[in-house]
Amino acid sequence: MAKTKKETVVIETDIVEKVEEKPAKLSAEDKKAKLAKLLEKAKKLESAVEDSKDVDLKKKVKDEEAEKKDVLVPIEDYLKASVHLGTRVITPDMRNYVYRRRADGLAVFNTSLLDDKIREGAHYLSHFSPENIIVVCKREAGWKAVSKFAEVTGIRVFTKKYPAGILTNTNLETFTEADLIFICDPWLDKNALADANRSKIPVLSICDTNNYTKGVSKVIPGNNKSSKSLGMLFFLLTKLYVENRKIKADVPPIQEFIEDWDQLVPPK
Numbered sequence: 001m002a003k004t005k006k007e008t009v010v011i012e013t014d015i016v017e018k019v020e021e022k023p024a025k026l027s028a029e030d031k032k033a034k035l036a037k038l039l040e041k042a043k044k045l046e047s048a049v050e051d052s053k054d055v056d057l058k059k060k061v062k063d064e065e066a067e068k069k070d071v072l073v074p075i076e077d078y079l080k081a082s083v084h085l086g087t088r089v090i091t092p093d094m095r096n097y098v099y100r101r102r103a104d105g106l107a108v109f110n111t112s113l114l115d116d117k118i119r120e121g122a123h124y125l126s127h128f129s130p131e132n133i134i135v136v137c138k139r140e141a142g143w144k145a146v147s148k149f150a151e152v153t154g155i156r157v158f159t160k161k162y163p164a165g166i167l168t169n170t171n172l173e174t175f176t177e178a179d180l181i182f183i184c185d186p187w188l189d190k191n192a193l194a195d196a197n198r199s200k201i202p203v204l205s206i207c208d209t210n211n212y213t214k215g216v217s218k219v220i221p222g223n224n225k226s227s228k229s230l231g232m233l234f235f236l237l238t239k240l241y242v243e244n245r246k247i248k249a250d251v252p253p254i255q256e257f258i259e260d261w262d263q264l265v266p267p268k
Helices: 005-020 028-067 075-080 111-125 140-153 190-198 227-245
Strands: 098-101 107-109 133-137 156-159 180-183 203-207 218-221
Touching (some): 111 203, 111 218, 111 227, 133 140, 140 156, 140 227, 180 190, 190 203
Parallel strands (some): 133 156, 180 203
Antiparallel strands (some): 098 107
């Protein structure tokens, strides 16, 4: 329906009034006062986040240490090595292992589970003899720890690049058989995971919060991006594997798995 002249005038008048209803300019003093209030509010929020983060984590560590007296290493050492720190991404497969998110968005693993899962992973690994296990680690951060693990246990290791087809192509001179494939990251080591699945070989894997676990037979949850974390994980797995298999070998101190271990300070 067409608008009448009177209606048009009323509408135009309303528009003019709305345009003219601009907020009054703040004086310099008002601006300073408003800014001061905002800064005060921001400090309060920051303080609340920090207090919550410190109290929660410290209390959780103390409670866990009180409950679990037979931990592989003090839970504080897990924090020191950042084994508990995940990524900003949490897949549905790894959600059950996550305790919470930090203020910066990083996921935090449930540290009470880490010790148990490392034990379970080592127990699973111990069912296989060294000559029947292959460890694959494409991530450079794990090369030192994996090499030391291989040196002590006698397990075969592939770092840098996994030779595709060695588990599936019998025509290759490098063809080999294995009863277990141990990978450090289901994404980076996906070729080894795919070959193992084709050959129906079980797979043990360290999985971070952003990993999917399809095709993985046994999961060890933990930070698989950091050399400190991978060093701690392989140090513990080496100790447990040697003990469980009763291998006559001396396990080097953690300093040989993590070079700057003595200089590391546990996070608050």
